[in-house]
Amino acid sequence: MTTAAVTEDQILLKITEYVGKTFLDETEESSELTESTPLLQLGILNSRNTGRLLAYIYEEFGITVPPTQITGKHFANLASITALVAELHGA
Known part of the structure; x- marks a missing residue:
């Protein structure tokens, strides 16, 4: 758990790395993951993965x-x- 102030860029980097490593298999191009990639539409975030992401955010x-x-x-x-x-x- 991070207690120091973090920037939005740092948050984006950490979440992007987590999603790429955790939800995209090695055959998928996680390097093509951008901040505007439609995670829900592509099925990258489903109910199970969203729960895992919420745990990671915590x-x-x-x-x-x-x-x-x-x-x-x-x-x-x-x-x-x-x-x-x-x-x-x-907040």
Whole structure:
């Protein structure tokens, strides 16, 4: 759990690395993963993977995402996840 202030760029980097390593197999091009990749539309984030990502966000950033914030809008892509984590981290 990180206690020091983190920037949105650092959050994006950590979440991108996690999603690439955890949810994309070696045959997929995780290097093509961008902040606008549609994670839900491509099936990268499903209910199980979203749960794993929420656990990672808690472990890495010390943030519990409220159930009301676990929506398609907030988990559509890496940019929206980063914005949510940054907002909750600052709160």
